Amino acid sequence: MPRQGVQVSAGELAERFGLLLRGDSARLISGVGTLATAAAGELSFLANPKYRSQLAATRAGLVVVRERDADGYAGDVLIAPDPYVAFARIAALFEPATVQAAGIHPSAVVHPDAHVDPGAAIGPHATIGAGSRIEAGAVVGPGCMVGEDCVVGTDSVLVARVTLVCRVTLGRRVRVHPGAVLGADGFGLALARDEGEPHWIKVPQLGGVRVGDDCEIGANTTIDRGALEDTVLEHDVRLDNQIQIAHNVHVGAHTAMAGCVAVAGSTRIGRYCMIGGAAGIAGHLEICDRVVVTAMTLVTHSIREPGEYSSGTPLMDSRSWRRNAVRFKQLDALARRVGPPPKDTE
Amino acid sequence: MPRQGVQVSAGELAERFGLLLRGDSARLISGVGTLATAAAGELSFLANPKYRSQLAATRAGLVVVRERDADGYAGDVLIAPDPYVAFARIAALFEPATVQAAGIHPSAVVHPDAHVDPGAAIGPHATIGAGSRIEAGAVVGPGCMVGEDCVVGTDSVLVARVTLVCRVTLGRRVRVHPGAVLGADGFGLALARDEGEPHWIKVPQLGGVRVGDDCEIGANTTIDRGALEDTVLEHDVRLDNQIQIAHNVHVGAHTAMAGCVAVAGSTRIGRYCMIGGAAGIAGHLEICDRVVVTAMTLVTHSIREPGEYSSGTPLMDSRSWRRNAVRFKQLDALARRVGPPPKDTE
Amino acid sequence: MPRQGVQVSAGELAERFGLLLRGDSARLISGVGTLATAAAGELSFLANPKYRSQLAATRAGLVVVRERDADGYAGDVLIAPDPYVAFARIAALFEPATVQAAGIHPSAVVHPDAHVDPGAAIGPHATIGAGSRIEAGAVVGPGCMVGEDCVVGTDSVLVARVTLVCRVTLGRRVRVHPGAVLGADGFGLALARDEGEPHWIKVPQLGGVRVGDDCEIGANTTIDRGALEDTVLEHDVRLDNQIQIAHNVHVGAHTAMAGCVAVAGSTRIGRYCMIGGAAGIAGHLEICDRVVVTAMTLVTHSIREPGEYSSGTPLMDSRSWRRNAVRFKQLDALARRVGPPPKDTE
Known part of the structure; x- marks a missing residue:
């Protein structure tokens, strides 16, 4: 749900946010989305390397990426040292504004x-x-x-x-x-x-x-x-x-x-x-x-x-958990049976 | 707190909710309660077998039960495959209605x-x-x-x-x-x-x-x-x-x-x-x-x-808990002292 | 933020709350504070022995203390069997009152x-x-x-x-x-x-x-x-x-x-x-x-x-925690390897 009617060119985004544009500076962007869902007129981003495989397939018209991720990608990109921060700043342009009149x-x-x-x-x-x-x-x-x-x-x-x-x-x-x-x-x-x-x-x-x-x-x-x-x-x-x-x-x-x-x-x-x-x-x-x-x-x-x-214990299926948990109640006795560590090992 | 004035006969309840009635079909029911507290004009239910012993002593005029629980009980019953579901549906009749006029x-x-x-x-x-x-x-x-x-x-x-x-x-x-x-x-x-x-x-x-x-x-x-x-x-x-x-x-x-x-x-x-x-x-x-x-x-x-x-540890008195909990901090060392399991046992 | 203008003499406090005053009964108190922050016109208290060292240095004009804590202290005190309770009662005098007119x-x-x-x-x-x-x-x-x-x-x-x-x-x-x-x-x-x-x-x-x-x-x-x-x-x-x-x-x-x-x-x-x-x-x-x-x-x-x-496990740095937590998943097996306790020891 982009702000009604907001459209910004790729070139303007690059200039306004101090980013390097590789691609068509006249391309108009009217919203934002994930790599998987963004449309041709929308901006997306790649920050988490886990999603790198989605970059090739994205239909997003413009993607904010790190320099190293731009290399293997043919589409238009904005290059940012921290793509998530850059995306957050750009996305604010498309946030629906609730006007609260003074008074x-x-x-x-x-x-x-x-x-x-x-x-x-x-x-x-x-x-x-x-x-x-x-x-x-x-x-x-x-x-x-x-x-x-x-x-x-x-x-x-x-x-x-x-x-x-x-x-x-x-x-x-x-x-x-x-x-x-x-x-x-x-x-x-x-x-x-x-x-x-x-x-x-x-x-x-x-x-x-x-x-x-x-x-x-x-x-x-x-x-x-x-x-x-x-x-x-x-x-x-x-x-x-x-x-x-x-x-x-x-x-x-x-x-x-x-x-x-x-x-x-x-x-x-x-x-x-x-x-x-x-x-x-x-x-x-x-x-x-x-x-x-x-x-x-x-x-x-x-x-x-x-x-x-941290504290706590790991997740287990409840049957295994119960078997282990009951042993926790006897852990001190168990440790006593095993005895103290040999010298110099701990 | 039954809805003011709602009274339904046992026969009508049986018909309306598709249940088998064993007892007086003219008996009027004007509310609901637990087995322990329901009065003669009220309906109760037995779903959890834990409460079966309360059935004999209940003063409820009508009880929703499973068929097998009806056998040993002399009072009036509605027989349902799932008494809790049937009770939930019937009880809704007695819920005080807050009228919210449109507008x-x-x-x-x-x-x-x-x-x-x-x-x-x-x-x-x-x-x-x-x-x-x-x-x-x-x-x-x-x-x-x-x-x-x-x-x-x-x-x-x-x-x-x-x-x-x-x-x-x-x-x-x-x-x-x-x-x-x-x-x-x-x-x-x-x-x-x-x-x-x-x-x-x-x-x-x-x-x-x-x-x-x-x-x-x-x-x-x-x-x-x-x-x-x-x-x-x-x-x-x-x-x-x-x-x-x-x-x-x-x-x-x-x-x-x-x-x-x-x-x-x-x-x-x-x-x-x-x-x-x-x-x-x-x-x-x-x-x-x-x-x-x-x-x-x-x-x-x-x-x-x-x-x-599940995760977590069982409840203990705090003194025992502290004794065991401190051992948790050394659990890896303890396991190393005990050594790996013999082959094929885990 | 004392209630605007409330001032009570030490003598009046002693009488009103049934406490023993050692010091100037005409001293005016217009607020409350901690031992570390109270000013000369303010009341403080010592309940937790942990803070006893702060008593000597406090600038509070009046301090509620237990009898045994009064001995080594030269300033004005109100002596109470339970200084925290006494302080709570006195402090209520200085609470800003929100007047809620009836209607x-x-x-x-x-x-x-x-x-x-x-x-x-x-x-x-x-x-x-x-x-x-x-x-x-x-x-x-x-x-x-x-x-x-x-x-x-x-x-x-x-x-x-x-x-x-x-x-x-x-x-x-x-x-x-x-x-x-x-x-x-x-x-x-x-x-x-x-x-x-x-x-x-x-x-x-x-x-x-x-x-x-x-x-x-x-x-x-x-x-x-x-x-x-x-x-x-x-x-x-x-x-x-x-x-x-x-x-x-x-x-x-x-x-x-x-x-x-x-x-x-x-x-x-x-x-x-x-x-x-x-x-x-x-x-x-x-x-x-x-x-x-x-x-x-x-x-x-x-x-x-x-x-x-109690239940739970103690706080650890996450690296140690992970090493121990993984052992919790094998605790039952570990206990089996160690074997049951010798007779009469548990």
Whole structure:
């Protein structure tokens, strides 16, 4: 579904994105597709060598490739050092644009003590609380709830049905997807034993949430506000859907997390980390820069060395799994029967 | 809580659902319950042999049973080859019906370029975007957000606070529960190293989501739209709550997933699969038809054979667990000390 | 961010909370902070012995401590048997108060057959369905959807964008965070094999959800309604974000669950249990009182003894993990090679 009517010549693409064109510079491109599905008027790309065999057969009119992949291919190409990055930038031209006119929809409810920049767009059924500020170019989509003392920075977008509970500050160009909840109470409890049966006392959550420029926050992701200090995402942090970030977590710049990751309270994660889907990170840990955690791994201690970390067991048919799993319950006894390693071998 | 005033005779139930009645055909049934709690005017059922002992003691006026279970029981029975299926059909008679009158609630905001069938119901505070179509008999409940270029098919129901971001097409009789988000941006990122410090570039997500007839999508479940092609659920796919389906996933007909499952991008799952709660399925895999995955299993490679698959370790008291778990870290060394298997034994 | 203008003297705090003051009773306290960050006009606390070294260096004007920690410290202290509980109670004084004036916002849609107490507050864009009752002091925040036959008890708060689908009863002082969905259909399916290709039949979910006094339910948490009976949370149950409670689960009083826990259908959990983050509990189990489950553990059988339980494997660098994990697949064969334990040793 290309943006209605967008057509760009191959020559213009080469110039605009600083790429080398080998082929017809007048060829018009009106959309993008995979090597397998792109049509003659469309652009495709080859980044993963696994798909090299599809290059010969593609009907795409123009393909972004590395120089070395261009050699054996007769069709028109744009040559890029990183074809995926180049493709991502070009594809944005063909993205259907949702125009959000600036202004406040008549059904929105804006507190008199809130400030909405005339260049911001507030959608239907949105609410903006006291002391909050919506900057120029920002979009608060339909059904969003911005509570008290929040900031939605310049050109940031709350797509729809996003909640910023209170004391949430978003930088510039932040994108928050539907159903995300930022700034809800952190989960702080103290067990009172001095009145009747022991029961939970709620610990007030007096901090906020600070999100840096260019962050993206996925659908139904939750980021609680801090207890005494703030929960912090530095700039360019990328969170997929259904991630849970507990109070007082600090996430370093450029770190990306796949869907369903859970990070417990007060943990500090470094820059350029990549956290695999549904991984869990316990509370009060320090994870250094450039750590990769594989999917569904549980991180139970701090990590001081960059590198890749895992836990869990491999996939098996359930019959084999059960046979092995029962032995896990006796693993210590088994190791004792085998005895300690001979000296100097480990 | 039976539907107010619904009363059906045992004879009518037998006729209507094609079951054999043994007992008083004039007996009036006005509700349903478990064997342990149903009253004399209520219907119950016995499907799981584990509960056979409860049959003798039940006060239910009528019980749906298999033929072999009817033999030892003196009370009134409806005999069915599959009592659970028969019970499910009968129980629907007693479900409280929420009447949703057709028409558009005055607080709803419908784009002039959207098409709402006169037989559809649009609830309070709903929004319908440009190019979207709501078919006859469909219900868009309170607070739902339907973005641009979506279709809600005939007799489909968005219960409340559902978001269809854009390019989402639902077939007929689809049911989507509150908080679900369909059609949010897939999580596509490319790391740009050519300008300043390496940073993420968003890869435009130009595809949509297609959901077949009779699918059900649980509360707070998220299904992202595809990058270049669509994310697809074939017909009769049943998703529980808080499931994450990444971009370009394809789920075959009649597959069911329990709560909190996560499926990573571009994975293709077959028909009649059953995915246990909180299981994870990595990206770019192929899972064939009739695969069962047990709860919290991580699927890391394609599965070509129907059957049941697992990963993980068994539950233990934490002291025993720690003793065994530490040995897991030395398992390779242990196996080396034991040495390879004698020939022909494995 | 202390509540604007709140200032309390140390003497007043001591008296009000029944604590022993050692220091200047006229000292004014206007906020709270950690030992590391609190200023001279602020209160801090020392509960975890790990932070004892920070006590000497703190600039906090007043610190809540245990008696034994007060001895070596020259600054002003409030002495409490449980400093964390005392601090939690005091900190509540400094929490910014969001005033929710009683009354129904003009944009809210209240069914004529609903009952809203004049002392309740119904926020913008909320909807209240037929047969529902909102008690005195209750708050239904912006964008909340209360369906049919629900009760929001006295002084309970639905913060914003909460959905109570139908037949949900909340006790007094219950707090539900944004995006939570209570009372959605339980995931009940029966596979019909008697008409065309086998397909799923929905089993009607005729029960409700009952939530006791003083419960807290986190952001984007889901609690399905029961099939025939109700899903039940007893009083003072504390659920963090993104938890999934399936139909007919019963959770005992004072049990707390960390984020992303999933509990499958009909399981019964005792009182004073603590369930770690992202743990899974299979269906139809019984967990006794005072059970602790560590993070990401899968509970697959009933637990009859109080204590702590775990599953999973420890965190390793991925290279070591892979070497050990592959051995897990051969663990049974390895154990056979080692042979059974000598008699009487296990």
